Amino acid sequence: QVQVVESGGGVVQPGKSLRLSCAASGFTFSNHGMNWVRQAPGKGLEWVAIIWFDGSQKYYADSVKGRFTISRDNSNNALFLQMNSLRAEDTALYYCARIGQNGAFDMWGQGTLVTVSS
Amino acid sequence: DIQMTQSPSTLSASVGDRVTITCRASQSIRSWLAWYQQKPGKAPKLLISKASSLESGVPSRFSGSGSGTEFTLTISSLQPDDFATYYCQQYNSFLKWSFGQGTTVEVK
Numbered sequence: 580q581v582q583v584v585e586s587g588g589g590v591v592q593p594g595k596s597l598r599l600s601c602a603a604s605g606f607t608f609s610n611h612g613m614n615w616v617r618q619a620p621g622k623g624l625e626w627v628a629i630i631w632f633d634g635s636q637k638y639y640a641d642s643v644k645g646r647f648t649i650s651r652d653n654s655n656n657a658l659f660l661q662m663n664s665l666r667a668e669d670t671a672l673y674y675c676a677r678i679g680q681n682g683a684f685d686m687w688g689q690g691t692l693v694t695v696s697s
Numbered sequence: 698d699i700q701m702t703q704s705p706s707t708l709s710a711s712v713g714d715r716v717t718i719t720c721r722a723s724q725s726i727r728s729w730l731a732w733y734q735q736k737p738g739k740a741p742k743l744l745i746s747k748a749s750s751l752e753s754g755v756p757s758r759f760s761g762s763g764s765g766t767e768f769t770l771t772i773s774s775l776q777p778d779d780f781a782t783y784y785c786q787q788y789n790s791f792l793k794w795s796f797g798q799g800t801t802v803e804v805k
Binding site for chain 2: 614616623624625626629638640641674679681682683684685687688689690
């Protein structure tokens with residue numbers, strides 16, 4: 580089955596860390612750039628980070644730069660997001676999304692919820 | 698950074714209506730624009746890429762047009778399954794991707 584499945588979300592205190600994972604299956608993971616996109620409760624979509632198909636380049640939204648790190652393991656078809664120094668405003672549903680042939684995000688997971696609260 | 702502005706924010710329509718949503722970019726993005734549909738509690742779904750290229754499996758009542766800074770998503774005859782929120786996204790800037798704020802199509 581062609582899909583991506585996120586995991587690792589939960590409730591965490593401000594200032595703490597969390598690591599999200601995204602497991603890919605049914606397609607050649609190493610051929611695709613991958614992204615994290617988040618959606619705060621009741622709000623719109625916010626792009627968070629992107630990693631090239633081979634991991635050679637990574638880019639971040641200004642809101643997370645210096646705190647979040649995107650990485651991937653092509654041998655295990657996995658994408659990660661290491662989130663440090665978490666803030667209340669990082670509370671959101673985090674989606675893993677694949678870059679398709681035309682450059683848009685053609686496959687999304689169901690998301691994993693991160694809640695930053697004391 | 699490139700800002701994406703959608704209008705309207707909310708659109709009230711009836712089944713069978715022709716619906717048009719506009720997305721404006723703060724600078725030219727050529728044709729690097731995508732449209733997504735999101736229903737409550739669900740992940741976004743890609744409808745259109747490269748401004749006008751319909752994704753496989755997406756009904757032909759959906760169409761996209763535009764280039765540069767102004768783009769439109771049109772639903773030629775609104776169906777019950779189309780009540781949802783729609784987002785545009787630019788991917789011209791390969792350092793910072795960005796979404797519009799969304800347009801909710803609701804029942805009139």
